[in-house]
Amino acid sequence: MKNLIKRYKFFIVTIVIVGIITIFNKELGLKSLGIAGFSLKEMALVIPPVFILLGLLDIWVPKETMIKFMGEGSGIKGVILSIIIGSAAAGPLYGAFPVAAVFMKKGVKFTNILIFIGAWSTTKIPMLLFEISALGKTFALTRLAIDIPGIIIIAYILAAFTSKDEIKKIYKNAEKL
Structure with a gap:
């Protein structure tokens, strides 16, 4: 458990900071969550095809x-x-x-x-x-x-x-x- 927390401490700290920002400024907090969601969606669309092509390159x-x-x-x-x-x-x-x-x-x-x-x-x-x-x-x-x-x-x-x-x-x- 300690290794997991240590590994993801930056992510956890970021979530806490965004949570605090959202408490004090709901609009800004929701905007930052929207931007993070957009980035995750973009990565989810790009990364799988890249890894498929890498697998093919590695084998072929x-x-x-x-x-x-x-x-x-x-x-x-x-x-x-x-x-x-x-x-x-x-x-x-x-x-x-x-x-x-x-x-x-x-x-x-x-x-x-x-x-x-x-x-x-x-x-x-x-x-x-x-x-x-x-x-x-x-x-x-x-x-x-x-x-x-x-x-x-x-x-x-x-x-x-x-x-x-x-x-x-x-x-x-x-x-x-």
């Missing part, structure tokens, strides 16, 4: 294939594939992290995982299409031309500043999931 794509195309010796092909997969992804950024964990289990190079997460957050195809229609082709393509090299540079800098031991810990934690 052999580790050797992932290492060949996105592993340590993949070079530019791994970078390009990371950008394409991240750009083609759908859903909010929190959906990228379970995918990154599966990539780690499959032996994908750390830099390519960082590039994938950067592409997921910045270069999504639907967002590009929206920008072209709303802000113009010049703006959208200029932003993309700046973002892609930026993502790659940041990924390599992060990988350079992260120790080999820390990277091993990250991969080891991903294996536990």
